[in-house]
Structure formats: C-alpha cells, structure tokens
Amino acid sequence: MASGFDSGLPSSRQIQNMIKEQKQVQVKLIGGEMLSGQLRWQDQFCIGLIDESNQSSIVWRHAIAYVKPIT
Amino acid sequence: MASGFDSGLPSSRQIQNMIKEQKQVQVKLIGGEMLSGQLRWQDQFCIGLIDESNQSSIVWRHAIAYVKPIT
Amino acid sequence: MASGFDSGLPSSRQIQNMIKEQKQVQVKLIGGEMLSGQLRWQDQFCIGLIDESNQSSIVWRHAIAYVKPIT
Amino acid sequence: MASGFDSGLPSSRQIQNMIKEQKQVQVKLIGGEMLSGQLRWQDQFCIGLIDESNQSSIVWRHAIAYVKPIT
Amino acid sequence: MASGFDSGLPSSRQIQNMIKEQKQVQVKLIGGEMLSGQLRWQDQFCIGLIDESNQSSIVWRHAIAYVKPIT
Amino acid sequence: MASGFDSGLPSSRQIQNMIKEQKQVQVKLIGGEMLSGQLRWQDQFCIGLIDESNQSSIVWRHAIAYVKPIT
Numbered sequence: 001m002a003s004g005f006d007s008g009l010p011s012s013r014q015i016q017n018m019i020k021e022q023k024q025v026q027v028k029l030i031g032g033e034m035l036s037g038q039l040r041w042q043d044q045f046c047i048g049l050i051d052e053s054n055q056s057s058i059v060w061r062h063a064i065a066y067v068k069p070i071t
Numbered sequence: 072m073a074s075g076f077d078s079g080l081p082s083s084r085q086i087q088n089m090i091k092e093q094k095q096v097q098v099k100l101i102g103g104e105m106l107s108g109q110l111r112w113q114d115q116f117c118i119g120l121i122d123e124s125n126q127s128s129i130v131w132r133h134a135i136a137y138v139k140p141i142t
Numbered sequence: 143m144a145s146g147f148d149s150g151l152p153s154s155r156q157i158q159n160m161i162k163e164q165k166q167v168q169v170k171l172i173g174g175e176m177l178s179g180q181l182r183w184q185d186q187f188c189i190g191l192i193d194e195s196n197q198s199s200i201v202w203r204h205a206i207a208y209v210k211p212i213t
Numbered sequence: 214m215a216s217g218f219d220s221g222l223p224s225s226r227q228i229q230n231m232i233k234e235q236k237q238v239q240v241k242l243i244g245g246e247m248l249s250g251q252l253r254w255q256d257q258f259c260i261g262l263i264d265e266s267n268q269s270s271i272v273w274r275h276a277i278a279y280v281k282p283i284t
Numbered sequence: 285m286a287s288g289f290d291s292g293l294p295s296s297r298q299i300q301n302m303i304k305e306q307k308q309v310q311v312k313l314i315g316g317e318m319l320s321g322q323l324r325w326q327d328q329f330c331i332g333l334i335d336e337s338n339q340s341s342i343v344w345r346h347a348i349a350y351v352k353p354i355t
Numbered sequence: 356m357a358s359g360f361d362s363g364l365p366s367s368r369q370i371q372n373m374i375k376e377q378k379q380v381q382v383k384l385i386g387g388e389m390l391s392g393q394l395r396w397q398d399q400f401c402i403g404l405i406d407e408s409n410q411s412s413i414v415w416r417h418a419i420a421y422v423k424p425i426t
Contacts, residue, residue: 011117011129029420030102030134031385045416046366055423058366061116063385063420065100065134068126082188082200101173101205132187136171136205139197153259153271172244172276203258207242207276210268224330224342243315243347274329278313278347281339295401295413314386314418345400349384349418352410 005044015042015067024070029063036070076115086113086138095141100134107141147186157184157209166212171205178212218257228255228280237283242276249283289328299326299351308354313347320354360399370397370422379425384418391425 006012018025019039027035027049037051047059047067077083089096090110098106098120108122118130118138148154160167161181169177169191179193189201189209219225231238232252240248240262250264260272260280290296302309303323311319311333321335331343331351361367373380374394382390382404392406402414402422 006115009114009116010112010119011114014119014129028104029385030100031387031420032102032104033383033387033420035421041365043364043366044361045364048365048369049421055426057421057423058369059421060416060419061131062133062417064131065102065104066106066120066128066130068128071126077186080185080187081183081190082185085190085200099175101171103173103175132202133204135202136173136175137177137191137199137201139199142197148257151256151258152254152261153256156261156271170246172242174244174246203273204275206273207244207246208248208262208270208272210270213268219328222327222329223325223332224327227332227342241317243313245315245317274344275346277344278315278317279319279333279341279343281341284339290399293398293400294396294403295398298403298413312388314384316386316388345415346417348415349386349388350390350404350412350414352412355410 005042012042015039015047018067018069026068026070027059028065028068029059030065031063035059039067076113083113086110086118089138089140097139097141098130099136099139100130101136102134106130110138147184154184157181157189160209160211168210168212169201170207170210171201172207173205177201181209218255225255228252228260231280231282239281239283240272241278241281242272243278244276248272252280289326296326299323299331302351302353310352310354311343312349312352313343314349315347319343323351360397367397370394370402373422373424381423381425382414383420383423384414385420386418390414394422 022038025039035049037049040048040050045061048056049059050056093109096110106120108120111119111121116132120130121127164180167181177191179191182190182192187203189203191201192198235251238252248262250262253261253263258274260274262272263269306322309323319333321333324332324334329345331345332340333343334340377393380394390404392404395403395405400416403411404414405411
C-alpha cells in the first residue's frame with residue numbers, strides 16, 4: 001500500500017480484500033463506462049485493474065462512481 | 072465510523088440514521104444513474120450500499136448528487 | 143450550523159436566509175436535473191432539501207451548479 | 214469580499230472588475246448551460262449572478278467552465 | 285504570475301511559454317466544448333484566453349481536459 | 356519530476372515507467388474522448404502527451420478516467 005493512504009478506512013479495506021481475494025469486479029465510471037476485471041493495487045489517487053484480456057489499466061479514483069464485486 | 076470523518080455534520084448524522092434504521096434509499100449519481108437499496112457504512116470518501124438482490128457496492132461520495140429515503 | 147463550515151461567506155449567509163425564510167428554491171444539478179423545494183439545513187458538504195411532496199433529500203454541494211429562489 | 218478568498222489572483226481581480234463595472238457577462242457551466250447577467254458578489258466557493266429578469270442565483274465556482282464579458 | 289501558484293511545475297512552465305510566445309492553442313473542456321485562441325495569463329484556479337474575435341474569457345482549470353498548441 | 360509530487364505512489368511509478376519505456380498508451384477522458392500516444396512527463400496536476408502526429412498536449416489529471424498501455 002502507498003504512503004499518504006488511509007488503509008484503515010472501510011472503503012480501503014474492502015478494496016484491499018477484493019485485491020487479495022482476486023475478486024472479479026465491475027467498476028462503473030462517472031462518465032458511464034463500465035469496466036470489469038480484477039483489482040491489483042490501490043493508492044491515494046488510483047486503482048490498478050487487470051481486465052479479462054489480461055490488460056492492465058490505471059484507473060483514477062476521481063473517475064469512479066462505484067465498485068461492485070461480480071458474484 | 073472511520074477516522075478523519077466528521078460524524079458531527081448533519082449530513083453524516085442523517086446517513087448514519089439511514090444506516091441504523093436500515094432505510095430503503097435512492098442514491099442519484101452525478102452521471103444520472105439511480106441506485107437503490109440500504110446504506111451499510113460510510114467513511115470519508117465512500118458509502119456502502121446493498122441493493123435489492125443483496126449485492127454490495129462501494130459508492131464514491133464524489134459521484135453522488137443526492138440521497139433520498141424511499142417512503 | 144455544522145463545525146468546519148464558514149458561515150461568514152456570502153454564499154453561506156444567503157443559503158442560511160433561504161432556510162430561515164423557508165423560500166421555495168430551484169437547485170440545478172451539474173448533471174442537468176433541476177430539484178425544487180425548501181432548503182432545511184446546510185453543512186460543509188451537503189444541503190438538506192424538502193420537496194413539494196414533503197420528501198427530504200441530502201444534496202451534495204459538489205453536485206450543485208446553482209441555487210435560485212423561486213419568486 | 215469574503216475571508217479565505219485570495220483577492221490578489223488575476224481571476225479574482227477580473228471578476229471583481231466585472232462586478233464593479235456591472236458588466237453583462239456569459240457564464241458557461243460545465244454541464245453545458247449558458248447563464249447570462251451581471252455578477253454581484255464572489256466568495257471562495259460561489260459567485261452571485263443577477264439575470265435579465267432581475268433574478269438572483271448563487272452559482273458554484275466548481276460548476277463554471279468559463280466567464281466571458283458580453284461586448 | 286499569482287501567489288500560491290507553483291510556477292516550477294512542467295505544466296505551469298509550458299503554459300507560461302505558450303503565453304510568452306503568444307501561441308495559438310486549443311483548449312478542450314471536460315464538457316466537450318473546444319475553445320481556441322491565445323493564453324494571456326494563468327493563476328492557481330484559472331487561465332485567461334483571448335479568442336479570434338479578441339474576446340477575453342476566464343477559463344477555470346477544473347473545467348479543462350487538455351491544452352494543445354495549434355501548429 | 357516536479358516538486359509536491361509523490362513519485363513513490365504505484366500510479367506515479369507506473370506512469371514514470373510508461374514515460375521511460377516510451378509506451379504507446381490510450382488515455383480515456385472523463386468526458387468520453389480517447390486520446391492516444393506517448394506520455395512524456397508528469398507533474399502534480401498534469402501529464403504530457405505526444406500523439407501520433409507528434410503533437411504535444413498538456414492533459415489535466417482531473418480529466419483522466421484511466422490510462423492503458425497499448426499492447
């Protein structure tokens with residue numbers, strides 16, 4: 001986990017669990033796009049996502065509306 | 072409640088009541104989408120929501136336009 | 143009024159007047175939706191609104207474009 | 214002018230001039246709406262606008278894309 | 285340049301060069317509108333733009349997606 | 356790298372790698388536009404991008420939804 005990042009927050013802990021458990025998630029962006037894949041890391045500003053074709057992307061937190069595990 | 076979070080604010084208190092009373096609420100996102108369900112937790116950046124199919128999601132406060140109890 | 147909130151600002155004072163005088167107002171959201179009703183409280187992050195069907199909602203300041211009294 | 218507001222900035226000074234000179238201006242909002250009228254006051258978060266039908270509104274700075282004097 | 289403004293940043297320096305060299309630029313707004321003209325000043329929150337019809341506008345940084353010199 | 360910029364964050368390091376390795380990337384903006392090219396520099400507020408026609412642009416971080424290397 002990165003410095004200047006409050007890992008004690010419920011939101012940070014839940015994201016860290018999704019990373020550890022390699023959960024499939026949906027990431028809904030404020031602009032309307034829905035990303036999906038696995039979360040790989042998080043820091044104060046961004047979250048790392050790997051999609052189904054194993055492509056990584058850096059997603060900015062400020063662009064995220066919600067994250068939802070795919071059950 | 073999480074650290075660095077002002078639980079004394081009217082908005083925080085009202086959300087905490089909705090959590091305690093397990094109220095059904097509508098959450099209108101800035102992008103236009105309307106979520107609904109029960110609020111489960113809140114922290115400085117996010118609010119936890121459980122929808123009608125018992126699916127949890129982490130909703131970022133910065134993406135929320137308004138929250139409205141369903142009466 | 144909530145702590146960490148600058149009630150001395152012209153914008154805070156005008157909103158406080160609208161609350162005291164129970165003015166009917168329009169609240170235009172950044173996403174385009176227009177809410178209307180009476181403002182009931184304000185804090186650092188949110189404003190409380192009661193609409194014509196007496197339904198309350200918590201509106202986030204970051205989602206508001208402008209507030210306009212209905213004359 | 215309100216406290217916690219840097220009146221020395223070029224942007225603040227230009228807006229203060231528009232207020233003093235009662236200039237007719239266009240205010241383009243991020244959501245796309247174009248407001249027009251005269252600026253009446255400014256503080257750290259908002260700008261006061263009076264439109265052609267003498268209606269006042271509180272416009273949040275975070276919702277403004279640009280302000281343009283009508284020449 | 286205004287106080288509370290980090291002129292040492294690469295982005296500030298590049299904008300300052302565009303101002304000095306009176307470059308024709310395109311300014312793409314987050315809402316989708318494309319402005320064009322010359323940058324005249326910058327401060328912590330805004331950038332001054334003069335368009336082809338010599339009209340000045342105050343553009344808020346938070347509304348800008350990108351700035352691109354017209355070559 | 357610019358001052359006031361946390362180069363230790365995973366997101367900063369990954370962007371710095373993309374700059375060093377001159378990776379072709381896609382930059383998805385919150386407004387929906389997709390930019391592509393090579394990242395050239397980063398600072399606290401912006402990222403420098405050079406597109407296929409060798410045109411440089413200053414892209415504001417607050418406008419970026421995600422960055423994705425093109426493989």
